[in-house]
Amino acid sequence: GDRVLATAILDRVLHHAITINIRGHSYRLKEKLKAGLVRLEETATTT
Numbered sequence: 140g141d142r143v144l145a146t147a148i149l150d151r152v153l154h155h156a157i158t159i160n161i162r163g164h165s166y167r168l169k170e171k172l173k174a175g176l177v178r179l180e181e182t183a184t185t186t
Contacts, residue, residue, distance in 0.1 A: 164172075171177045
C-alpha cells in the first residue's frame with residue numbers, strides 16, 4: 140500500500156543523507172503562542 144511505498148521512497152532518498160533531529164517548538168508555533176492563537180495544552184497532543 141501507500142505506507143510501503145512511502146517507506147521505500149524515504150529509504151532510497153535518505154540512504155546517504157545525514158538526518159538532524161530537531162527538538163522543541165517550531166518558530167511558527169512560538170508565534171502562534173505569542174499571538175494567542177493556540178494554547179500549549181492543544182499542542183501537546185499534536186507534536
